[in-house]
Amino acid sequence: MLDLLNNFQLNSLMFLIPSLFMFCCGVYGFLTRRNMIAMLISLELMLNSVDMNFVVFNRFLCPGEMEGMFFTLFAIAIAAAETAVAIAIIINAYRIAKDIDVKDLTKMKF
Amino acid sequence: MEATLPLLILVLPLLMFLFLGLFGKYLSHKWSGIIGTLGMGVTMVIAYYTAYTYFFSGDFVDAAGNRLQYVVFDQQWLSLWGDLSINLGFLLDPISALMLVVVTTISFMVHLYSNGYMRDHHGVYETGFQRFYAFLSLFSFSMLGLVVATNIFQMYIFWELVGASSYLLIGFYYTKPSAVSASKKAFIVTRFADLGFLIGILVLSYCTETFNFMSMTSSSVGEGLYHVDVTSAEGVKTMIESRAGQMFLGGSIMTWALVLIFMGGMGKSAMMPLHIWLPDAMEGPTPVSALIHAATMVVAGVYLVARLFPLFMVNELAGGAALDIVTVVGALTAAYAAIVACTQVDIKRVLAFSTISQIAFMMVSLGVSRGDVGENLGYMASMFHLFTHAMFKALLFLGAGALIHAVSSNDYTAMHGLRKHMPITHITFLIGCLAIAGIIPFSGFFSKDEILASCFGNSMVAYVWMSLVAGLTAFYMFRLYYLIFWWKEHKVHEGHHAPKDQPWTMTLPLIILGVVAIFCGLVPFSEMVTWNGHPHHAHINWTVASVSLAVSIVAIGIATLMYRKENSLPAKMRSLFPRLWQGAHHRFYFDELYMFITHKIIFNSICKPIAWFDRHIIDGTMDAFAAITNKASYAIRGLQSGNAQSYVWVYLLGALVLGGGTVAIIFLFF
Amino acid sequence: MDYSQFLAMKQEIGLLVVFLLVFLYDLFAPRYAVAGSDKKAVKGISTITVVLFALYTVYGFFCTVGDAQLVFGGMYSTTPVVATIKNILNVGVLIVLIQSMQWNASEPQIMRRAEFYELMLITLFGMYLMISARHFLLFVIGLEAASLPLAAMVAFDKNKYESHEAAVKYILTALFSSAIFMLGLSFVYGLTGTLYFDKIAEASVEGSGMLIVAMAFVMAGIGFKLSLVPFHLWTADVYQGAPTSVTSYLSVISKGATAFAFMVVMVQVFGQFYSAAWEWMLYGLIILTITVGNLFAIRQRNMKRFLAFSSVSQAGYIMLGVIGANDMSLAAMMFYILVYIFSNLAAFGVIQSIENKTGLVGMDSYRGLSKTNPRLAFAMMLAMFSLAGIPPFAGFFSKFFIFTGALNVGTTAMYVLVLIALINTIVSLYYYLLVVKAMYISDEECEIATFKSKCSERLALVITVGGIILLGIVSVVYNSLLVLTENPV
């Protein structure tokens, strides 16, 4: 047991898998939550997981460069912008529909 | 001979047709009748002149005394495969000269006659009088074109044209449904036969590599002059070199060609089993029946076989059965028609069956014509009979027309005992009957005698068979004669005029034809019309003649016994052979058979299913494509549920399948 | 730092200048009170925008000459082809702007029209970036810049419920799609260690399922904007709900720009390795897109929704240019998009002017249009014919050329693909003819009374109809496009 611990080293997969798990949680949430803000929250999880992927790849595979990190940096900004617009739209829709359940916004179909 | 004059024979009727057809309605009835008749008269004169020149000028006889074929002109009309081309031309040879005379004579008589016939008793012209003359002219043109054809395709062309003009004339009373259906029937039945003719032409032209009669059967002996000579003819040589002798379905290809062509002749000449249209064709005006369905068009089949006779000869020599088929068909038809004729009520139908029977005589005559029987005596006899028959049958028909016109009915039951009311008609009709019965010295005697002699020389069976038929002929003709003119006194219904002789326009042709029918048997036919132009001197075979004469007289005697006075003998006879009588009366159910085939089988079992198949299966398939597309469109509409989450779900799955699926495919298969 | 590099971005700079001018005018220009409302609106902004943009469009044509340039460390590139593509977009945007003038003068819209123009210009800027980007970061920024403001524009019609529903659907799906896209990018980064296009292409990544998965995600991300099936489901709802100007903008400009970007990504980035893989993936997508788009379009009765599905299937045809992956295809694709812009905008122009006047967008309302408004009906018919690919209208040529380009590859698979596409043209012809039928053949009384359309609308229609008729027949256009693509620098 101790031996195992002794030989234990952090590798990239150990970060990637939780990140991926996070992404999939986000997917699950996005697919199932009916509250649109909850959907946005799930989306944040997904975006966050992507960011983490970039950082992990950067750190493990190309140490010394900063491309992944910069991508994450910008991605955070983009995520913020996305969220802002999305929330604006959702609130707007809420004003009209008095509801933020995504299921109620299905007037147009087929 | 100048080409223009014979050409006029064709051009005049054509012009008459166009003139009357296009401008007829601006002319008065009277004038269009006069113009039509005059036109035909001029044509007749020219035709006589032409025939006279041909036969008697001596320009068309070679050193050995053979009559030659003379091509007046021959113009390419449509060139086809290789050297094959359809020409339009004008061929003078014994039979075409003969036919020119026959056609123009009868046609003129009919034109003249119609002036009277196509009016009612008050002299009012029938509607469509101009049209009638236009069609008559069209028919004359087509028939003349047919007889002078230089090649088989020209013949086919005019063959079709006579069919069409026959169609138009039979259906002249187009508001009468029976006339309409009769005309349709005539056209379609002959058309069916023409299919055989056409295929026959195609086969023949493949074998001989020509359409041209001269190339097929003759050798050139000078400019425009040809001598019928099967041994040196180009077409025959080619045919023998080609594999025309190859067997195909039980006959050589050449036999097939000739039989198929003969099928065309069968249709036109109403040979059994393609005869059914002719009795119905009597729905047309009676002059038309006289012209087309007695004297001219219906003998076109005989003419066709005669025209190709050298080829039939070659075939016969090569062991082919074409001529035998002609004989058998002819013999069967002759007997059949004669029997049926004995039972008909409608006088025109009796005459129609008599025509069928007589034409069958000509066919048989051609069929039994062999080189070993007096230099193809049958050929000459056939043509001779064609000539005489045309005259006396036209006479009979015109006489019947006069009767019908007088009593306004076709049935002899409405006539009886007319001999006193219509003496001219009576006499001329009697002449006709005697002629057809073959009583010496009327024309029919000579021609029929030659035919029977020819049969006699060839086959005893045929001879006996045909003699009996000749006897039947005499019987039914005199049955008809007595039933019309004797039997009992004519009853004049109140308010009706008594029937009387018709105006001169109608009686004059009767008289003329009567005279001709008496004397035309004396024409020295054998010296003028033989298959290869070589004249030979026929003499009456008195054995045959006396036998046939005896048979005829006996038959006439029986007829006299049965029908001269009203009695119950016919009814007794009828009840003696009820089956036979019924069968004959219903023409042995040929029409019913055809009705069954065309209506039940072709129309109901082929056409309708095909139409159904087309609308429902083929079109249904096309519509099904549309329907499937539409269905698919509805089926997948759930994809667009309106819920953003389901969109995303589809999106996700799409992306995963796109990636994962591709990976799986690549790693599994490559 | 070398700021001179910005000079390579002539068109972007020009666009930003236009944007800033409009923005500043919006801020400082005099306002006037709108009748029946207590709000004030900016005067004359529409005209100014259109004029400025028209000038800019003209200016854009001068940018096509010149060498290819790769600046910012290989992050941004411009070539004559790219410049031409941007010019094509400019023309489209100009028409959209002219078409939207009338709508923007309507009551609730008039207060916010300046923002409308500004957003539109920025999305165009985002598309420029997408097209010119040679680095995925820039690409993503461009993509977002092209789609986020659009979401706001979709929601512009404040009074209309549909507009909001559409905006919600659009933003949610767009965000999800961008998340997937970025996940794919992260995989690409993980595989190659770089995000520069040329470096990715150079990196030797031997057979790897991960790359294919990454490719699929990238395709899905871009395919979302192109509305390729199965990433298209937002299209119909959004097109239907959005204000018509925005719909037309979405359907032609956004789609056109993304198509080029897609081509660049596919050919430049993934073209080197696994070309077979992405071509087959695209192959499947094309078949699906064309077929499903057509199947859905058959049933639509709302004109905008109908055109949405038609544009889905048109995207499939555009993708034929990508899969062909040669000069001829590229030129054909550019030409196709150009023609598509004109045809679709003509259709939307008619829809818009009718909607502005009567508020009707149902196909049933169009019955008998030819009797009340023959000119509009005629323009619509030409647009439909052009979209269906009927000669002698431009659509025929573009379709023919794109097929020719695709068949240049010469493989049997390509023949099959083209055959499927061709069979689908029959289906598409069917529904395009439905519109024609409604307008010309139906005998019923038309709901839409005769009216005279506004000057701006007519101008836009004249331009588009002229384009439909002339673009194909005047061969110069296509020839010059092909000359451009044949001589890539």
Added chain:
Amino acid sequence: MESLLSIMIYVVVALSIMIFSVLAVTTRKILRSATFLLFALFGTAAVYFMLGYQFLGGVQIAVYAGGIVVLFVFSILLTSHPGDNSSKLESKKKALGLIGAIAMFVVCAWSLISRCSLIKTLPDLGEAELPTMSQIGNDLLSSGSNGYLLPFEAISVLLLACIIGGIVVARKK
């Protein structure tokens, strides 16, 4: 050998990321969901710190935690009444969601694992090689290779657009 401490930190961080992610998407109270998101984001920031990207971690906390989550909270408060529970999910929908998520996980995990070259231990880097603030600043405004001047400018335009868009949409009439 890694210190036991770092292992423990890793385990804690990884577990917290995963658990909070799950909680964030499953809890029925929307406000809690936002809170769990916040914790998940903190976990991510911790990962950044662990890997030596202090600046990024700082930005993560500032922007995400400080900005976005607050935005969420505000909007939640605006749109829902306290104590509102979201209704229970239909099992069908849940199943579909699960299928989607699991499929996603399987595909991606497979592709990650199949790519052996990805599985690397943490390379040791000297302090110098980890990005410093000045380096980040320089690169951010550099126009050369690996310089991010253009994206930097571009994102400003993007943000401007989003501001305009957000205002236009959210503004009352």
Added chain:
Amino acid sequence: MLGGLALCRNIKQIRAVAVAGSLVLIGMSVYLLLEYLALPALTHEHPMHFYDSWVWFESLNIHLAVGVDGVSIAMILLTSIIVFAGSFASWSINQPKAFFLWLILLSTGVYGFFISVDLFTMFMFYEVALIPMYLLIGVWGSGNKNYSAMKLTLMLMGGSAFLMLGLIGIYYNGPVVDGAHTWDITQIVNNGGVEKGWQYFLFPITFVGFGVLGAMFPFHTWSPDGHASAPTAVSMLHAGVLMKLGGYGCFRVAMYLMPEAAQELSWIFLILTGISVVYGAFSACVQTDLKYINAYSSVSHCGLVLFAVLMLNQTAMTGAVMQMLSHGLMTALFFALIGMIYGRTHTRDIREMGGMMKIMPYLAVCYVIAGFASLGLPGLSGFVAEMTIFVGSFQQGMSEFMAGAGSLKLVFTIVACCSIVITAVYILRVVGKLLLGPVQDKHHLELTDATWWERLSTVTLIISVAAIGCFPNFFADLIRETFSGEIFKAVL
């Protein structure tokens, strides 16, 4: 160049202009014919006269290439006549402006198609000719017009979809001339033709593509519905000219460019077209709608065209073109007459009509003439065409049979010959029911006979029909040249 002029004709809309325009067209066509006759015979190197070519899409080597040979001239002449007659036949149509506009667009397409030598332009004109059909039927048609118009358009466009693939395939698999592939038919032929392996793929799809328009079984079902619903002039043009585009395309593109495949694969289509001939005729026998009868008769006759083309010999192919001419004229005549009768009685059901000969003798006589032409009466055009075909096919079939090369052609020739009987049946059936017999409906007695424009229209056609029927050699010689083995490689 005259061909070019035919293209650039002014599109004016008024009735008079339409008539004048069509007169000018006839004049130009005749002039073209005369000019053509003055020129020397075609040779292998120059299979087209008046050849001219302008670059259009340089980069794709697309030219606006035009040129004519005897066949195209015949077709152009046919089109002119029918357009002329059609303008008269639609004298009193409503919305004449739009109608003539579309009609002329349609005929522009047709002219363009016939004079094109470049595959692209040819295809373009082909489609130009097809699409006005939709509106013409949809707007001015009658009966179930929506369905029919849609069906017709979609099926024909379906054919052209195959065609487009085929043509592009020909382009890519054709020879390279001056460093580029070419669309030019003459250049493709003179430089080695289409690559052999590809022919087996391209020939069938091209043939089917054109065959759809040629109403080849089983792609003919648009024809009955379409013709039944179309207005008079459109039926005339469509059956008279447009269906000929199919036949023309079949030999000009499919067989001319891909002779090897044509030789080897012709049997498949021979069977299909052979079926068309008889099948169409049988179907026509039981129809009760006049236009349906005619449409099926067109299927039969046009089937004969394709049938003859597939026989691959000079005579049959000449006959095919003759048949196109003949069928074009007489079917136009038929449809014109049906339109005129329908315009009076407002029914096309032959069961409800009768005795028209009494009511409208002029139209009835014309109908009989048309019927005779259709059933192949000598002196009218149908006969010469059919006979040329039959002789050609039979000789071909017999030669192959004798050479032991199978009896397919022979058998199908005989089958096709049978159509002359069936044709007679259905034609006479109609004539009997419609024109002859007693008047069925007393109201019909009040109807009038033809007006002067109707007379003019029919007379024009009848004269043309008779002209071909009486002087066939002139036309045959004109056409035959194209199908000499020297120029047309597929001909043995």
